[in-house]
Amino acid sequence: MKENDQHILELIQSPFTKEMGYRKLIEAYQKRVYHVIRRMVIFHEDADDLTQNTFIRAFRSLDKFEGNSSLFTWLYRIATNEALTFLEKKKKRFFFSLDDHQEKMESYLDQPGVLTGEEIQKKLEKALLKLPDKQRLVFHLKYQEEMSYEEMSEVTGTSVGALKASYHHAVKKIEQSLLNQ
């Protein structure tokens, strides 16, 4: 475990420094947690809610953290679960069909100021939105976060073989989608 993680956990374990520990945990990982969630849910307001929930859930279950993985991998696991659960519930609870939800996210990408990169960035983002949520998550963890398959396996609770296959399929679908655009 990283030295900084160890220090944060020690602060949280003491009732006198618990809040300081929570604050340090948030400050250390808030940007990465927010960005991985934002990539999945696209809208800032949703990402904001889920980022807060991720940390609150982490505070409540820190006693279950065994230190076998890094604090960040553990937080990522909570964050990605939150994002996937949110997307699934949103589709069902608000009677959004998959297409409707994708349309909303795609049209959000077209709004000025959301993406400032080249046209290819926008095309890639839109191609990604056509992937199933879990496959999109695998693609982000590998392509964007440059995680190893072993780390991804810890985060997603999925075997390395399944992750490799999933990433391979995601890349093929994105390439095909970009060619068709």
Place this chain on the structure above:
Amino acid sequence: MEKLPKLQEFKAPEGYFEALPDRIIQKSKRKSTSIFIRYAAAASVLITLGVWQFGLFNPPAIPLTLEEEAMLHIESNQWSSEDVLALSENPNEILDKIIEEQFGPADIPLEVEDENWY
């Protein structure tokens, strides 16, 4: 894919990360308090119903069970569905169960991941 650039991060609003730690800590405290209030409310309702059941307040001619008593509150619109959910210990589980009954089971938990979900 090798030729493609890395995706740019989405922009967060100005000052968002500076304010976020305070917001999370405040929300965390509020949630702890609301859980306590929910338990206290549930306990007080049960005590009130219990006292009523044992006839301290003008007992009805035909004693009702707790379930019947609750149904009367619901049917007379004294309790809304939100009130009933708020009284339960696990409203989210109940909502999820209703959704599952209507739409079939969800395959969310990553812990029971299917090997071939791609």
